[in-house]
Amino acid sequence: MQHVLGRTDVEVGVGPARGTGLIAVTRSALFGVSFWRPGEVPGPDAEETLGWMRVPPEVLDMADEETRSAQAREAAEFAEVDAILSGWQERGELDRRLIQLADWVERVETVYVFVEREVFSKSDAGSNTLTREGRIADLRRRPPHTWARADRLFVVWAHCLFSSGRSVRFEEFNGAQLSVTGLRGFLLERHAQYSAALGRPPHSPRALPLPELAAEVRTLQGEVDRQSPFMRYRRINGLTFAKNEYLEHFPLPRDPQALPDLIARHGEVELGIEPTGRARADLHCMAVAASLLDARTSAGNGHGPGHGAVGELLAAIVLSAVRATDSDYGMSSSVRDLNRLRGVRPGGPEGTLTLKKGDFVCCCLPHTTRMAEAGDATGPILWRAAQRMMYNRWHFAPGEFDREAIPESRHYFFPPQVPDIAAHADHRHGGHTASRVRYSIRAPGAQVWHPPFTVFGHGYRGCYDIRLVRMEGPAYTLHQMREAVRHCSLVDELWRTLADGVQNATLPVRPLTGFDRAWYASNGWERLSAYALATQALPMPG
Numbered sequence: 392m393q394h395v396l397g398r399t400d401v402e403v404g405v406g407p408a409r410g411t412g413l414i415a416v417t418r419s420a421l422f423g424v425s426f427w428r429p430g431e432v433p434g435p436d437a438e439e440t441l442g443w444m445r446v447p448p449e450v451l452d453m454a455d456e457e458t459r460s461a462q463a464r465e466a467a468e469f470a471e472v473d474a475i476l477s478g479w480q481e482r483g484e485l486d487r488r489l490i491q492l493a494d495w496v497e498r499v500e501t502v503y504v505f506v507e508r509e510v511f512s513k514s515d516a517g518s519n520t521l522t523r524e525g526r527i528a529d530l531r532r533r534p535p536h537t538w539a540r541a542d543r544l545f546v547v548w549a550h551c552l553f554s555s556g557r558s559v560r561f562e563e564f565n566g567a568q569l570s571v572t573g574l575r576g577f578l579l580e581r582h583a584q585y586s587a588a589l590g591r592p593p594h595s596p597r598a599l600p601l602p603e604l605a606a607e608v609r610t611l612q613g614e615v616d617r618q619s620p621f622m623r624y625r626r627i628n629g630l631t632f633a634k635n636e637y638l639e640h641f642p643l644p645r646d647p648q649a650l651p652d653l654i655a656r657h658g659e660v661e662l663g664i665e666p667t668g669r670a671r672a673d674l675h676c677m678a679v680a681a682s683l684l685d686a687r688t689s690a691g692n693g694h695g696p697g698h699g700a701v702g703e704l705l706a707a708i709v710l711s712a713v714r715a716t717d718s719d720y721g722m723s724s725s726v727r728d729l730n731r732l733r734g735v736r737p738g739g740p741e742g743t744l745t746l747k748k749g750d751f752v753c754c755c756l757p758h759t760t761r762m763a764e765a766g767d768a769t770g771p772i773l774w775r776a777a778q779r780m781m782y783n784r785w786h787f788a789p790g791e792f793d794r795e796a797i798p799e800s801r802h803y804f805f806p807p808q809v810p811d812i813a814a815h816a817d818h819r820h821g822g823h824t825a826s827r828v829r830y831s832i833r834a835p836g837a838q839v840w841h842p843p844f845t846v847f848g849h850g851y852r853g854c855y856d857i858r859l860v861r862m863e864g865p866a867y868t869l870h871q872m873r874e875a876v877r878h879c880s881l882v883d884e885l886w887r888t889l890a891d892g893v894q895n896a897t898l899p900v901r902p903l904t905g906f907d908r909a910w911y912a913s914n915g916w917e918r919l920s921a922y923a924l925a926t927q928a929l930p931m932p933g
Contacts, residue, residue, distance in 0.1 A: 392426075394450045401446050408443035412451075416441045421510055421518050423566075434508060461572075468571035469540070471601060472547045476535045486531055492549050493527045494794065495558040498805045501632045503565045504548075506541035547601070548574050554605040555581065556612055557805055565632035578604045581636075585611035588621040588638055616839040623839075624872065627813035634811070639869055643840060646670050646880040651715060654881065657707040657921045662700070671884045677704055678888035679898060686899035697915060698905030702754065705885060705903075707921035709756050709857070712878035714925060716832065716871040718859040719762050720773060722755035723882050724780040725855035726788075728902035729846055729893045737848030740792045744801060751784040752906050753777035756916050759926045772827060774911035780858065787853050791843070806853025807835045810876055812867050827862040832872050834858075834879035841883065846890040855882050 395401050408415040415427040417437035424441070427433050429451070433440070479485040496502050502513040502521065511526070512518045520526050530542055538546075548569055552560035555578060563577070575597075582596055582604065589611065596604055615621060620642035627634045647670045650658070658664040658673065662680040666673045681700035688699070698706070705723060713721040726732060727750055734741045755777040762769050787806035789797045797803065813831045835856045837843050843850025857879040861867065892898020905915060916922050 394453055395444070395446055398446075398450075401444060401450075403442060403444055405442045407440050410443075410445075412445060412448075414444040414446065416443060421512070422505075422508070425508070436508075461570075464572050465570055468575060469544070472543055472571055473535075475547050475600075475602065476543055480535060485535065488550060489527055489531050489546065492546060493522055495549065495553055496521050496527075496561070497802065498790070499558045499561055500804065501565060502561050503632050504545070504561070504567065504569050506544055506569045509539065509541035511541075511545050544569065544571060551578070551601050551605040554602060555608040559634070559805060559808075562632065562634040563636060565634065567633070575601065575604070578608055581608045582611065584638060585615045588615050588619040590619075622876070623809045625809060625811040627811050627816070629813060629815035636809070639872075641873055641876070644880075645838070645840065645873075645876050647877040650674065650881075651711045651878075653711040653714065653921060653925055654707045656924055657704070660924070661703060661920050670881065674881050674884040675888050678885045679892075682889065682892060682898050682900050685901045689901055697910055698754075698919070699901065699903065701885075701889070701901070702903055702905050703920055705754050705882070706756060706916070706919045707924075708878055708881050708885070709754050710759075710919075710921050710925050712857050712859060712875055713756060713758050715874040715878070716859050716867065717761070718758060718832075719827075719862045720755060720757045720776070721857065721859040722753050722776060722780055723855060723857055724751060724753035724777075724784045725886060725903075726750060726784070727752045727904075729886075729890055729900060730902075732849070733847045734849070740789060740796045740849070742847070743788050743792070743849075744797070746785060746788060748778075748781050748785045751781040752903050753780040753784075754906050755780070755911075756919075756922070759922065770911050770914055773916075774908060776828070776860070777906065777911065784854070788851075790853065791851050792849070806851075807833060807856075808839050808852050810834045810872055810879075812869075812872055814866050828860050829863060830861040830866050832857075832859040832867050832875045834872070834875040836879050836883040836886075838876070838879065838883065844883070844886060844890065846894060855879075855886055857882060 412429045414429060415431070415433050417425050417427070417433045417440050419425075419436050419438040422436050425433070425437060426444075476485070479488055496513045499513075500515070502511065504511045510518075511521055513521045518524075522528075526542075530538060530546070535543060549558075549561065551574060552558070552564075567573075578601070579597065583593070585608065586593065596607060599607065612623070615623065615638070620640060621638040622641040622645065623636055624639055625634050625636050649655070649668045650666050650670050650673050655666040655673070658666060658677045662677050662684070664673065664676045664680055678701070681704045684700040709721050709723050712718070726746065731746060731750060732742045734743070753776070755773045757769055757773060765772060786802070786804050789801060789803045790806040811833050813833075814829075816828045816831055833856060835853045837852055837854070839852070843852055844854055845851070857875050859867070859871075859875055889898070889900045893900045
C-alpha cells in the first residue's frame with residue numbers, strides 16, 4: 392500500500408481477478424480487507440471479492456524485497472518465542488499459563504488481533520475465536536511444537552503484555568498486525584516514553600529478554616503514575632476497537648486549586664460552608680455537612696427531594712464538570728451503600744460479591760441548555776446511560792481482588808484506571824448507540840497517582856468516576872479531559888470522606904438515595920438545587 396499510494400500507473404478493477412499478475416482484493420466481516428499475491432487463491436474466509444489491482448512489476452519487486460527483509464528479522468526474533476514456550480513446558484507451567492490467558496481475555500471488552508492471516512478475537516457481541524470457539528482450549532490439548540506459528544506468538548505476546556500492564560494492553564493491538572518485532576518495538580517504545588517522563592538518562596534495554604523487558608515497563612509505569620509530571624491516558628476509537636495509551640504533561644497535584652464556582656456556591660447556599668480556596672479541604676467539609684444533614688433528615692422523618700444532601704453535592708460536581716467541558720450530559724457512578732462492601736474479614740470480597748446492579752447508583756445529569764432539542768427523550772436517554780453505568784460498576788467491582796477469591800461463575804472486567812477520550816463510540820456499542828454517546832471522556836477514581844480507595848481493608852480502583860458525553864461533534868480536547876480529571880478529584884474526596892466516616896464510626900453515612908427509574912422518569916434533575924443554581928447567572932467557565 393505504501394508503494395502504490397500516489398501512483399498514476401496502477402489499474403483497479405471490479406470483480407474477480409482473472410488475468411495474470413493481478414492482486415485480488417477481498418473482504419470479510421472478521422478479517423476486513425485483504426490483498427492476495429498475484430496467482431494466490433483467496434482463502435475460505437474471503438467472503439466477498441471487491442476487485443483487483445494491477446501494479447507495475449517493480450512495485451511487486453520492492454514489496455517482495457521488503458517482505459523478505461521483514462521475514463528475516465521476524466525469524467531471528469521468533470527463536471525467543473519458542474525458547475520461552477519450551478521453558479514453560481519444561482517447568483510444568485504451560486497449562487497454567489493457558490488457563491490464565493483464557494481468563495485474561497475475558498477481563499477486557501474486546502480482543503481483535505491479527506497474526507498474518509490468522510485472527511484472534513474475543514467480543515461479547517461479535518466473534519470469539521479464543522474462548523467461545525475453543526482456540527485456547529485446543530492448545531491445551533496439544534504440545535507446543537504442534538501449534539501454528541501464529542498461536543505460539545499470540546500466547547507469548549499475551550503474557551508479555553499482561554506483565555507490562557494487565558490485559559488492557561491487549562486492546563492497544565486491536566485491529567493491528569502482531570509480530571515479534573512489533574511486540575519488542577512496542578515494549579521498547581513504552582520503556583523509552585516512561586523513562587523520558589521520569590527524566591531518566593536514556594539507555595537501551597534492547598538486549599533484555601521479552602519477559603524482563605515487560606517487567607521493567609510495568610515498574611516504570613507505576614513510577615510515571617506516582618512521580619512524574621505526565622499523566623497516562625488512552626484514546627479510544629469506536630470504529631477500530633483500538634485503545635492506545637499516550638502521555639499528557641499535567642503536573643501533580645491534579646486537583647483544582649479552588650472549588651469551581653457552581654460547587655462553591657452550592658456549598659455556601661445549601662450547606663453553609665464558606666470556601667477557603669483549598670479545593671479538597673472545602674469539599675471534605677461539604678461532604679461532612681451533607682452527611683450530617685441527611686442523618687438529621689432521616690432521624691426527623693423529613694421528606695427530602697429523593698436524592699439527599701450527599702446526592703445533591705455529587706450532582707453539583709457532575710453539573711460543574713458538564714458545564715466546564717460543554718458536554719451534553721455527564722455522570723458519576725458508584726455503590727449506593729458503602730456498608731455493603733464489608734467482607735467477612737478485613738479485605739474480604741464477600742460483601743462486594745453479593746452486590747447486584749441495583750446496589751449501584753449513577754447520577755446522570757443534562758446540561759441546562761444543550762439537550763433542549765432532545766425534549767421528552769432526555770429522561771429516557773439519561774436513564775439508559777445510568778443503567779449501563781450501574782451495570783458497568785457491578786462488572787468492575789471484583790476487579791481488584793485476587794483471582795482465586797472470585798467464583799468462576801462471576802464474570803467481571805478489570806476496572807479502568809487511567810482517563811480516556813473516545814470518538815465514534817456509538818458505532819459498535821449498542822448501549823452507546825441507545826444513549827447517543829458519540830464522543831466521551833472517562834476519568835476514573837481512585838486515580839493511579841493516589842493510593843487506592845480503601846474501605847473495610849480492601850483497596851479499589853475504578854469504583855467511581857466522572858464521565859462526560861457529547862451526542863454530536865466536536866470531539867473532546869485534552870483541556871477538557873484535564874477538567875474531567877480535576878472534577879474526579881472532588882468525587883474522590885467525597886467518597887474518601889464518607890468511607891472514613893463509615894469505617895471509624897465518626898460520621899452517620901446513609902445510603903445514597905434517588906437516581907433510580909422513577910427519579911429519571913419524573914425529571915428529578917430539575918429538583919436539584921445545583922441545577923437551579925446552574926440555570927442562574929453564574930458565569931460559564933472560560
